[in-house]
Amino acid sequence: MSFLNPKYQDLTPYTPGEQVNEQEYIKLNTNESPYPPAASVQQAVVHAAQKLNRYSDIAGESVAKPLARYLGVKQEQLFLGNGSDEVLAYIFQGFTENGIAFPDVTYGFYQVYSNLYQVDAKIVPLKDDFSLELTKYKKTKGTVIFANPNAPTGMYLAPEEICDFLERHPDRLVVVDEAYIDFGGKSMIPLINQYRNLLVVGTFSKSRQLAGARLGFGVGNAALIADLNRLRFSLNPYNVNSLTQAVGEAVLQEQSYVDQKIRETIQVREWSKKKLTELGFEQTDSQGNFLFAKHPKLAGEKLFTALREKKILVRWFNQPRTKDHLRITVGTQEQMERLVQALATIIKEVTV
Structure with missing residues (x-):
């Protein structure tokens, strides 16, 4: 049973x-x-461990403030998550009422979350060379999500093509998963003030050597971030623990x-x-x-x-x-x- x-x-x-x-x-x-990670980042864990008897800061101020400054955004435009996977989970849970579309060859969690949250998912094939063609998404409905550079292919889509789609479909949320952006290409984060339907997801797991710490983030207009926080506070306000906040703060100084x-x-x-x-x-x-x-x-x-x-x-x-x-x-x-x-x-x- x-x-x-x-x-x-x-x-x-x-x-x-x-x-x-x-x-x-x-x-x-x-x-x-x-x-x-750098020695100072490793040492930050030792210092943070002395305060494990206290709950973590729900605002993650020690990370959010320097990260927002580094990214060139306001803190109210930044969401912190327990790894980027948690950020993605909230997106699938709360922003896919009208369905979601993503490539056939991409990060496996997109399909898993579609099934978990029972989202109507439209799978759009990549071209024969594994490149992404956003014009194929015109006939789909709801949110669009893709990794850029994509995984597992590593293929990169230029911002100009993404911007064209954003402008042609202002009523559709476009989520750009930039887990690997530091290794090639230009981030879409500088464009969040220009496009209210753009949400960018990032992580400390890859380029910042913190896969084991589980720290991710989302960047978008303040209304989008407020909605993400509405979901977070309804489930787990203390989603980013004290040790993770400590190493996140430390790595931003390195x-x-x-x-x-x-x-x-x-x-x-x-x-x-x-x-x-x-x-x-x-x-x-x-x-x-x-x-x-x-x-x-x-x-x-x-x-x-x-x-x-x-x-x-x-x-x-x-x-x-x-x-x-x-x-x-x-x-x-x-x-x-x-x-x-x-x-x-x-x-x-x-x-x-």
């Missing part, structure tokens, strides 16, 4: 990347930063360190693209902290398994359009050199 509401019986949850002992594996499967690691990631990404091309891989022009590639002589699952046997984890999505592709997180230079060596060995074994 199950006590679960029957409407959730067939719910398929999100499948996160495998977590393993990193002493044994090279972990390139969850798009985390391979670099630890922007030079963050920028340095972003540059290193981009350099290693471009080096890795070149090496994979030399090995015969076909790739998208990823602007994220990951690669999206396939080899014409090796099935994706076989390559995924072969790498795992060599203690290298990457991500394989068993879906029709992506079953021969691997999403490979950009690690350190040393880690990517070991990946390239392993791939060269695997390919040689298959083609000999």
Whole structure:
């Protein structure tokens, strides 16, 4: 006997990347930063732990104030969440009454949240080269959401195309998920005052090395943010805990360190693209902290398994359009050199 509401019986949850002992594996499967946060950020946890007997600041002032300043927005235009996934959850819960539309190859949580909140979701296929064409969304209804750069493809859509859609559809909310924007492209955040129907979602998980802290944010006009907070205060006012607020504040004081690691990631990404091309891989022009590639002589699952046997984890999505592709997180230079060596060995074994 199950006590679960029957409407959730067939719910398929999100499948996160495998977590393993990193002493044994090279972990390139969850798009985390391979670099630890700055020493001052680590130390902030120690200081914050002394006040765990108190509830966290529901306004997250210590993070919201410097983050708003960095982003060039007002605090009332900023929403803090327990990771960007929580921000997305509130969006699907509260802003999709008329449905939602998103790409067929994108972040898996969009479909999961559509099912969880029983939203009428329209899946719009990407083009053959995995690029996003917003004109295809004209015939859909309700909210539009997409990741930019997209995941797992890494493809980037220029702001001009997004602005054109915003202007042509002022009555539709457009959510731009910018989890990877720091690794390539221009953010839409500077345009929130121009478009009242624009909501941008960001995270501290990728470029700021805080995947384990769970800190995300949404940026939009004050009315949108007020509505998000209405939902938050109706569920969990203390959604961002004290430790997370402490490290969030600390990392915002270490922007030079963050920028340095972003540059290193981009350099290693471009080096890795070149090496994979030399090995015969076909790739998208990823602007994220990951690669999206396939080899014409090796099935994706076989390559995924072969790498795992060599203690290298990457991500394989068993879906029709992506079953021969691997999403490979950009690690350190040393880690990517070991990946390239392993791939060269695997390919040689298959083609000999």
